[in-house]
Amino acid sequence: KKHVVCQSCDINCVVEAEVKADGKIQTRCISEPHPTTPPNSICMKSVNADTIRTHKDRVLYPLKNVGSKRGEQKWERISWDQALDEIAEKLKKIIAKYGPESLAVTQSEINIQSEYGTLRRFMNLLGTPNWSAAMYMCIGNTSGLHRATYGSYSFASFDDSNCLLFIGKNLGQHNWISQYNALKAALKRGCKLIVLDPRRTKVAEMADIWLPLRYGTDAALFLGMINVIINEQLYDKEFVENWCVGFEELKERVQEYPLDKVAEITGCDAEEIRKAAVMFATEGPASIPWAVSTDMQKNSTSAIRAQCILRAITGSLKQGAELLGLPHSEFVSVSQIQMHEALPEEKKKIQLGTERYPLLTYTGMSAFEEPSARVYGEENRYFHNMAAFMANPTDMFTAMASEKPYPVKAFFTFASNALMGFANQENALAGLMNQELVVCYDQFINPTAQLADYILPGDHWLERPVVTPNWEGIPFANTSQQVVEPAGEAKDEYYVVRELAIRMGLEEHFPWKDRAELMNYRISPTGKDWEEFQKQFTYPSNIPDYFAPGGVGVATPSGKVELYSSVLEGLGYDPLPYYKEPEQTPISDPELAKEYPLTLFAGLREDPGFNSCYMQEGPLRNVEPDPVALLHPKTAQSLGLPSGEWIWVETTHGRLKLLLKHDGAQPEGTIRIPHGRWCPEQEGGPETGFSGAMLHNDAMVLSDDDWNLDPEQGLPNLRGGILAKAYKC
Ligand code: MGD
Ligand code: MGD
Ligand code: MGD
Ligand code: SF4
Ligand code: W
Known part of the structure; x- marks a missing residue:
């Protein structure tokens, strides 16, 4: 029995795993009390993890595409040495011709959690700044803005909160079960709950106050709440005076958001908004656990910054309901392993995205180098606060497709489905098609891998010992034991990184011969080796008392919480949050709304999947075999669309095909479409739209033109502010 x-x-969630007599691995809830996972926390994805690990489609050996055209599905099994030798040879030629920045990489640290910064180290030593991730629009960008406000990511502690504010977090038995259980436990002991969600979800039904706001208007709602909290003198005056800068400017700004105006923008009742603001400020300590909805909006920057401001002015940061994360105090930090100092300044300056959207790139984040060194030590000058120093995905795909501002000709993707995980999927496809070398490290031949030259087989979480997470900013780390050896010739991520590094002449910088050595290095400050270390479930990180009298302060340029952001101002942006109506809504473009009468909400999560994972035939896929769109029955009737029929959903950008379901919880006049749907049972390649990815994935209807990007971060809007129509196939 392993944890x-x-x-x-x-x-x-931390679960228990055991190999049964028939060789199958059974996963179940952890039977002993665990410090970070409440009892009974497991969902169907984990219950069925072994069906994915042992799936017949899993890639178990390195594969080479021997077809004459990219995307032709002619796979040949080769040895690891052949694959790595050939990849390194090709990469050397590409670098010699176009420069090291012609290599771009996407990585999902979420899906692997086992390289501790060595991939960035490899890239930094090669000389390319072009690392990106789908985390650009999921928590990575949030953590960048938390940093702008108070120096690092703030982590909501459910146990220490007396009031929780949820932004469309649709938790349930199969969506983040451990947090759902933590929520239920908090409510049981009397914690209040405020939910902002256009849909009447199960969590909304559990709330003390449910604010059914119009999609994408969160920033306005928060500005209204701040208005109440300031004007009714409900803020923590001592904390604001001692630890915040820009309060007067903020006070002036929120006068532009009186409740009647906010009610009009959001569609919520003014008195209910007021009640929520009062509850948040007076029933605390209050917290706002991270949620993805505000990461994917036209007003994302303002919505995230306004959350930070609410946490600060109500004293939550000081009271422990929100914990300011840091590099784990007991480990060698990821930042130290990444070696960003090895990447020359002139390469940092050309990271893709720097010209148009510098905020999350090296250029925007450089303002935090000195503050991070001051608070967390010189070795954490490049503090890896969740995801950090990211190339802008739109600009990355554009450079891949059009070779502007310079050519990107080699693309590596590590456990991320880059084709499907952003907006403007055709541009991503054009970028992939224009590469001289594409390498995918994955468990399956996903639609991105179908475009690769080489697919390298990745191990599964039941097959690797790790200490999670792979990033910094979370105040604890959990140990994960290895249950079985990797299947076939699957290897861990560090193996791939190191073997490539050796072939690129960088061996001296990768002294850890294998993952075990690397992990022992990471945990070496504890004085334990992995054998001993793994016996303990959790290693909490010591958190400094940032706000003690004469304390170290936070890692912002001023050392204080910047309600008025000097970094945003320095980049030429509005230093305070605001709300601006997106370009495509029935309010801003009533003419267009006549042709496209529906408001689109993309990125629907489904119980049996995780983004584009687990679409393979089996018990998970069987739960929801088809990609489904949701419409309110009345809206569907008015359009003449019966439930159970296939429909086209079309925007000004493109269209996709979905199975319609009527759903009374969906607000009238809106349509909800799923993310990540493809059909692995179909042949791969262009004829089938890469197994349906070009037919069913939300990124087919999402534009990444400027009008649909958040203006500060340059990330696409998925929530409100996109008009759509639906019609029968
Ligand atoms: P359950 O056994 O219902 O399975 O998967 P799950 O819903 O995950 O619950 C798992 C654990 O969660 C149990 O320990 C239970 O005590 C706890 N639990 C359940 N509900 C709650 C709750 O509301 N609150 C709390 N606190 N704990 C709860 C079902 C899943 O099983 C599904 S949907 C499918 S399709 C799969 N079917 C399937 C199969 O056909 N064969 C096999 N071998 N495995 C399967 N697993 C999957
Ligand atoms: P996934 O679809 O989860 O996406 O973005 P990604 O992390 O890029 O793809 C993960 C891939 O990793 C799969 O192919 C899977 O087979 C593989 N994989 C899983 N586990 C392992 C492993 O252990 N080892 C290896 N080697 N491979 C593994 C997710 C991201 O996408 C997120 S979190 C969000 S919130 C955003 N959502 C979103 C959206 O809703 N719409 C659009 N259009 N884009 C989105 N992008 C973002
Ligand atoms: P969604 O399901 O996208 O995200 O998890 P959730 O936060 O639950 O949306 C949740 C709710 O947000 C919906 O009820 C919707 O009505 C509401 N909403 C939509 N637009 C807005 C808006 O503009 N404002 C507000 N306030 N609410 C809005 C996301 C999380 O889930 C993420 S990021 C990932 S990567 C994981 N993905 C995932 C999965 O794929 N499958 C399952 N089963 N669980 C998952 N959990 C994680
Ligand atoms: Fe695993 Fe996520 Fe399910 Fe928890 S909610 S058991 S982490 S799949
Ligand atoms: W996500």
């Missing part, structure tokens, strides 16, 4: 961090999704 394992479930990595079937990103909340990482």
Whole structure:
């Protein structure tokens, strides 16, 4: 019986795993009390993890595409040495011709959690700044803005909160079960709950106050709440005076958001908004656990910054309901392993995205180098606060497709489905098609891998010992034991990184011969080796008392919480949050709304999947075999669309095909479409739209033109502010 961090999704419940007599692995809830996972926390994705691990479609050997055209599905099994030798040879030629920055990489640290910064180290030593991730629009960007406000990511402690504010977090038995259980436990002891969600979800039904706001208007709602909290003198005056800068400017700004105006923008009742603000400020300590909805909006920057401001001015940061994360105090930090100092300044300056959207790139984040060194030590000058120093995905795909501002000709993707995980999927496809070398490290031939030259087989979480998470900013780390050896010739991520590094002449910088040595290095400050270390479930990180009298302060340029952001101002952006109506809504473009009468909400999560994972035939896929769109029955009737029929959903950008379901919880006049749907049972390649990815995935209807990007971060809007129509196939 082993304790394992479930990595079937990103909340990482700790579960128990056991090999049964028939060789199958049974996963179940952890039977002993665990410090970070409440009892009874397991969902169907984890229960079925072994069906994915042992799936007949899993890639177990390195594969080479021997077809004459990219995307032709002619796979030949080769040895690891052949694959790595050929990849390194090709990469050397590409670098010699176009420069090291012609290599771009996407990685999902969520899905692997086992390289501790060595991939960035490899890239930094090669000389390319072009690392990106789908985390650009999922928590990676949030953590960048938390940093702008108070120096690092703030982690909501459910146990220490007396009031929780949820932003469309649709938790349930199969969506982040451990957090759902933590919520239920908090409510049981009397914690209040405020939910902002256009849909009447199960969590909304559990709330003390449910605010059914119009999609994408969260920033306005928060500005209204701040208005109440300031004007009714409900804020923590001492904390604001001692530890915040820009309060007067903020006070002036929120006068532009009186409740009647906010009610009009959001569609919520003014008195209910007021009640929520008062509850948040007076029933605390209050917290706002991270949620993805505000990461994917036209007003994302303002919505995230306004949350930070609410946490600060109500005293939550000081009271412990929100914990400011840091590099784990007991480990060698990821930042130290990454070696960003090895990447020359002139390469940092050309990271893709720097020109148009510098905020999350090296350029925007450089303002935090000195503050991070001051608070966390010189070795954490490049503090890896969740995801950090990211190339902008739109600009990355554009450079891949059009070779502007310079050519990107080699693309590596590590456990991320880059084709499907952003917006403007055709541009991603064009970028992939224009590469001289594409390498995918994955468990399956996903639609991105179908475009690769080489697929390298990755191990599964039941097959690797790790200490999670792979990033910094979370105040604890959990141990995950290895249950079985990797299947076939699957290897861990560090193996791939190191073997490539050796072939690129960088061996001296990778002294750890294998993952075990690397992990022992990471945990070496504890004085334990892995054998001993893994016996303990959790290693909490010591958190400094940032706000003690004469304390160290936070890692912002001023050392204080920047309600008015000097970094945003320095980049030429509005230093305070605001709300601006997106370009495509029935309010801003009533003419267009006549042709496209529906408001689109993309990125629907489904119980049996995790983004684009687990679509393979089997018990998980059987739960929801088809990609489904949701419409309110009345809206569907008015459009003449019966439930159970296939429909086209079309925007000004493109269209996709979905099975319609009527759903009374969906607000009238809106349509909800899923993310990540493809059909692995179909042949791969262009004829089938890469197994249906070009027919069913939300990124087919999402534009990444400027009008649909958040203007500060340059990330696409998925929530409100996109008009759509639906019609029969
Ligand atoms: P359950 O056994 O219902 O399975 O998967 P699950 O719903 O995950 O619950 C798992 C654990 O969660 C149990 O320990 C239970 O005590 C706890 N639990 C359940 N509900 C709650 C709750 O509301 N609150 C709390 N606190 N704990 C709860 C079902 C899943 O099983 C599904 S949907 C399918 S399709 C799969 N079917 C399937 C199969 O056909 N064969 C095999 N071998 N495995 C299967 N697993 C999957
Ligand atoms: P996934 O679809 O989870 O996406 O973005 P990604 O992390 O890029 O793809 C993960 C891939 O990793 C799969 O192919 C899977 O087979 C593989 N994989 C899983 N586990 C392992 C492993 O252990 N080892 C290896 N080697 N491979 C593994 C997710 C991201 O996408 C997120 S979190 C969000 S919130 C965003 N959502 C979103 C959206 O809703 N719409 C659009 N259009 N884009 C989105 N992008 C973001
Ligand atoms: P969604 O399901 O996208 O995200 O998890 P959730 O936060 O639950 O949306 C949840 C709710 O947000 C919906 O009820 C919707 O009505 C509401 N909403 C939509 N737009 C807005 C808006 O503009 N404002 C507000 N306030 N609410 C809005 C996301 C999380 O889930 C993520 S990021 C990942 S990567 C994981 N993915 C995942 C999965 O794929 N499958 C399962 N089963 N669980 C998952 N958990 C994780
Ligand atoms: Fe695993 Fe399910 Fe927990 Fe996600 S919610 S970590 S898939 S058990
Ligand atoms: W996510």
